[in-house]
Amino acid sequence: MALADMQDHAAVTAGSRELLVFALGREEYGIDILKVQEIRGYDAVTRIAGAPDFIKGVVNLRGHIVPIVDLRLKFALGDVEYNAFTVVIILNIFERTVGVVVDGVSDVIQLADDAIRPAPELGATVDTTYILGLGTLAERMVIVVDIEKLMGCDEMALIDASVAA
Amino acid sequence: MSQFHQVFFDEAEEHLAAMESLLLAVDLAAPDAEDLNAIFRAAHSIKGGAATFGFGDLADFTHVMENLLDRVRHGRLVLTSAMVDVCLESKDALKTLLMAHRGGEPADAAWVAGLQRRLAEQCDAKGSAAANEAGVVPAVGSAKLADPATGEDAPQGGEKLLAETVHTLYVEIDTAAGVDMGELLAKLGQHGAVSVARQGESAEMPWVLVFTSDLSEDEVAETLAFAVAPGLFRVLGGRVDEAGGFGLFVDGAPAEVDRDAVAAKPGIWFEEDGFGLFEPLPATLAEPSAEAAQAYEEDGFGLFAAAEPGVTVPESSPSALPATQAAVPRAERSGAGGAAVENSLRVSTEKVDTLLNLVGELVITQSMLQQYGSELDPVLHERLLDGIGQLERNSRELQEAVMSIRMTPITSVFNRFPRLVRDLAGKLDKQIELKMVGEHTELDKGFVEKLSDPLTHLVRNSLDHGIESPDVRRAKGKSPVGRLTLRAFHQGGSIVIEVNDDGAGLDRERILAKARERGMAVSDSISDAEVWNLIFEAGFSTAAEVTDVSGRGVGMDVVRKNIHAMGGRIEIDSLPDYGTTMRIRLPLTLAILDGMSVRVGDEVYVMPLGFVLESLQPAPDEVRSVAGRGRVVNMRGDFVPIVSLSAFFGGIAGARAEPHAGILIIVESEGIRAALLVDDLVGQQQFVVKNLETHYRKVTGLSGATILGDGQVALILDVAAIVRSGLREGGAGVPVPLELESN
Numbered sequence: 001m002a003l004a005d006m007q008d009h010a011a012v013t014a015g016s017r018e019l020l021v022f023a024l025g026r027e028e029y030g031i032d033i034l035k036v037q038e039i040r041g042y043d044a045v046t047r048i049a050g051a052p053d054f055i056k057g058v059v060n061l062r063g064h065i066v067p068i069v070d071l072r073l074k075f076a077l078g079d080v081e082y083n084a085f086t087v088v089i090i091l092n093i094f095e096r097t098v099g100v101v102v103d104g105v106s107d108v109i110q111l112a113d114d115a116i117r118p119a120p121e122l123g124a125t126v127d128t129t130y131i132l133g134l135g136t137l138a139e140r141m142v143i144v145v146d147i148e149k150l151m152g153c154d155e156m157a158l159i160d161a162s163v164a165a
Numbered sequence: 166m167s168q169f170h171q172v173f174f175d176e177a178e179e180h181l182a183a184m185e186s187l188l189l190a191v192d193l194a195a196p197d198a199e200d201l202n203a204i205f206r207a208a209h210s211i212k213g214g215a216a217t218f219g220f221g222d223l224a225d226f227t228h229v230m231e232n233l234l235d236r237v238r239h240g241r242l243v244l245t246s247a248m249v250d251v252c253l254e255s256k257d258a259l260k261t262l263l264m265a266h267r268g269g270e271p272a273d274a275a276w277v278a279g280l281q282r283r284l285a286e287q288c289d290a291k292g293s294a295a296a297n298e299a300g301v302v303p304a305v306g307s308a309k310l311a312d313p314a315t316g317e318d319a320p321q322g323g324e325k326l327l328a329e330t331v332h333t334l335y336v337e338i339d340t341a342a343g344v345d346m347g348e349l350l351a352k353l354g355q356h357g358a359v360s361v362a363r364q365g366e367s368a369e370m371p372w373v374l375v376f377t378s379d380l381s382e383d384e385v386a387e388t389l390a391f392a393v394a395p396g397l398f399r400v401l402g403g404r405v406d407e408a409g410g411f412g413l414f415v416d417g418a419p420a421e422v423d424r425d426a427v428a429a430k431p432g433i434w435f436e437e438d439g440f441g442l443f444e445p446l447p448a449t450l451a452e453p454s455a456e457a458a459q460a461y462e463e464d465g466f467g468l469f470a471a472a473e474p475g476v477t478v479p480e481s482s483p484s485a486l487p488a489t490q491a492a493v494p495r496a497e498r499s500g501a502g503g504a505a506v507e508n509s510l511r512v513s514t515e516k517v518d519t520l521l522n523l524v525g526e527l528v529i530t531q532s533m534l535q536q537y538g539s540e541l542d543p544v545l546h547e548r549l550l551d552g553i554g555q556l557e558r559n560s561r562e563l564q565e566a567v568m569s570i571r572m573t574p575i576t577s578v579f580n581r582f583p584r585l586v587r588d589l590a591g592k593l594d595k596q597i598e599l600k601m602v603g604e605h606t607e608l609d610k611g612f613v614e615k616l617s618d619p620l621t622h623l624v625r626n627s628l629d630h631g632i633e634s635p636d637v638r639r640a641k642g643k644s645p646v647g648r649l650t651l652r653a654f655h656q657g658g659s660i661v662i663e664v665n666d667d668g669a670g671l672d673r674e675r676i677l678a679k680a681r682e683r684g685m686a687v688s689d690s691i692s693d694a695e696v697w698n699l700i701f702e703a704g705f706s707t708a709a710e711v712t713d714v715s716g717r718g719v720g721m722d723v724v725r726k727n728i729h730a731m732g733g734r735i736e737i738d739s740l741p742d743y744g745t746t747m748r749i750r751l752p753l754t755l756a757i758l759d760g761m762s763v764r765v766g767d768e769v770y771v772m773p774l775g776f777v778l779e780s781l782q783p784a785p786d787e788v789r790s791v792a793g794r795g796r797v798v799n800m801r802g803d804f805v806p807i808v809s810l811s812a813f814f815g816g817i818a819g820a821r822a823e824p825h826a827g828i829l830i831i832v833e834s835e836g837i838r839a840a841l842l843v844d845d846l847v848g849q850q851q852f853v854v855k856n857l858e859t860h861y862r863k864v865t866g867l868s869g870a871t872i873l874g875d876g877q878v879a880l881i882l883d884v885a886a887i888v889r890s891g892l893r894e895g896g897a898g899v900p901v902p903l904e905l906e907s908n
Binding site: 062 | 522523525526529768813814815817855856857859860861862864865866867870872876877878879880
């Protein structure tokens with residue numbers, strides 16, 4: 001709670017937000033850096049039976065059993081391989097810890113609020129509810145994602161609710 | 166302020182619990198003075214706290230109760246069972262009042278007022294009787310020890326004071342801070358005799374009071390602490406360091422009479438007090454302990470003998486008394502107090518769990534180090550390997566120590582039963598003797614709350630259905646007093662809790678008849694154990710009539726469900742007219758699981774050992790299919806349905822499909838057996854249980870996760886759920902796809 005307040009505060013005063021930029025295929029995504037706990041390599045995971053395929057399983061993160069989601073699979077970005085360069089971003093959302101597999105982390109950027117444009121209507125092909133906007137930084141385009149909304153949605157099946165049975 | 170309230174509530178509840186257990190344990194014929202004092206102190210502490218925090222109703226109520234208890238402990242009243250009853254009920258009332266202040270439902274005012282009246286009645290009615298009684302008892306020369314504050318009770322009170330302990334204490338009070346001395350003196354006057362030795366004027370010249378009562382130094386200090394800041398007073402036992410104090414007292418005594426507390430002439434009273442106290446002493450003491458007297462000759466008797474003629478020397482009398490008489494009981498008291506006030510610390514379970522997690526991590530790191538270390542050349546790396554060995558020992562001890570923090574004695578579950586049994590026995594008109602064995606057996610804190618409901622059910626059942634009424638018992642040639650035993654002990658890796666009664670036992674015929682009535686398919690030839698298990702079926706009650714104690718048929722199935730949820734089992738032994746034993750078997754702790762790791766395809770799962778009966782590798786011809794779908798294995802003539810773990814989890818890569826190629830683990834859950842098909846048994850060990858729902862969600866068929874020695878996560882199987890749903894979904898489909906199974 002306090003963290004969220006601080007964050008809002010920082011965003012308001014600076015008029016900009018700090019984003020961690022990671023790559024999924026050839027697209028670049030930005031997420032609020034304050035949600036990021038750490039970045040680590042990809043370790044062997046323990047598969048959970050019956051979970052959707054983009055939930056790779058769970059790992060032991062210093063005694064916590066943490067689920068790992070592969071966003072590449074979630075966004076159906078084709079060829080997915082796991083090697084020494086595969087990166088897992090450990091996120092802290094809803095007082096839970098979740099790991100997200102991405103193709104790579106490029107950098108941390110400051111993005112002024114006015115540099116973020118609303119996402120254009122993409123029709124039914126893309127679900128834009130969790131996209132906050134499109135940011136431009138020099139030549140690059142960064143898709144700014146509300147990571148909490150994304151991870152919290154029913155589709156992700158990370159959190160109990162509809163899946164009680 | 167609210168955090169202080171919380172402390173008060175916690176403490177008050179502890180006091181109430183202590184009060185209850187003491188009241189239940191008290192022997193009416195010969196009440197233990199120390200117990201009575203402890204009961205009084207509990208009430209007194211609650212009163213003090215309640216008054217401090219402005220809970221007037223609590224304070225008023227405890228005040229009345231305290232009055233009664235005070236008289237009882239001073240021997241002015243004889244303790245009766247009616248008093249114990251009303252005190253027990255008052256304890257409940259206090260609890261309700263407390264709950265009301267904590268935001269619970271308001272207490273029934275009429276009930277509370279009625280109780281308060283009954284307490285007062287007990288206090289008064291017996292007061293005069295006791296005084297009469299006191300007249301009959303020869304007051305051994307102590308008549309002069311008139312308690313000026315409460316004149317009428319004095320003869321007996323005085324005698325009691327003698328028989329117990331009298332403390333003459335000097336209290337110095339610094340009145341600079343504006344303490345209302347009049348009120349203070351009145352307050353002290355309620356507990357004993359007070360006289361003012363010196364009127365204080367300034368910080369340099371504090372008030373000096375002489376206070377004679379059976380309260381010890383600490384208790385007086387406690388009482389005072391409610392009125393005066395702790396830094397501003399001093400309670401001295403017996404001796405006053407400045408010699409002038411006595412001179413002052415003797416000289417000034419008649420002049421410095423306190424008008425409220427000391428109505429009589431304190432100077433004379435105090436002087437004669439010497440007579441009153443010393444004269445009877447040799448008489449009372451010498452009689453019962455003639456031999457002991459010899460031993461004490463030098464200290465005790467020597468002093469008394471010297472003091473007796475020394476009445477003219479007032480200094481020696483007050484100082485000699487506490488020194489001899491008071492010293493021994495006070496030491497005892499502080500000893501008892503030390504045992505009761507445990508040297509403990511309140512810590513939230515969360516913190517302990519965090520600690521446990523960290524230690525678990527340490528153990529894993531250590532085992533990884535050990536694994537790497539084993540590859541090193543022992544000659545070159547001798548010291549490193551030594552260090553790793555030491556680390557292993559240390560971390561194991563650390564883990565055990567942290568685990569033990571979670572363990573609490575089962576007393577906290579058991580201590581509600583004396584009251585429950587007492588109340589129920591009264592309601593059912595039965596005579597019951599409750600025995601508790603092994604109350605100090607430790608179990609996981611997490612079980613304590615979950616255990617009390619099922620246990621209460623079992624105890625109620627035993628009392629209501631098990632133990633017969635006294636007449637019936639007599640007719641059967643048994644003692645009219647039924648015996649109920651609660652027993653807890655450790656056995657292997659589990660804790661066993663037994664509820665045993667010497668009642669009628671379960672009625673096999675009646676249970677069978679009831680089962681048929683409910684349309685269950687039972688035959689007369691089934692074993693006793695199976696018959697007893699029937700009573701765990703939902704809605705099964707053999708009670709002839711429904712009472713408010715039991716017999717609604719919602720007990721036993723809930724009991725079994727609760728016990729299963731804790732990873733435990735319940736068994737019944739019963740013999741007609743000999744009694745019934747309900748045996749609950751629980752794992753020692755929720756945080757550590759005895760499990761068997763099994764391999765299915767590429768994955769390792771952990772199976773709680775509690776469910777496992779045996780494992781076997783079937784021959785191909787021992788596996789049969791039923792109706793073309795379900796498969797069963799012939800296990801020494803029993804056909805047990807097979808559930809493939811791989812199929813249950815929707816297919817696991819590399820898992821073997823044919824039962825005879827893998828291993829079948831026979832498990833039993835809720836009385837149903839199933840054979841789980843796995844590829845391999847990996848090993849059996851203890852696993853630290855981790856919750857899967859902390860960061861993920863509930864997964865059907867899994868009850869948690871654990872971390873293996875190499876840091877990998879293994880999932881723990883929820884055997885009960887697997888057996889239930891595995892069999893329901895058409896049972897047992899080994900190689901058959903799921904769609905075919907579920908018509």
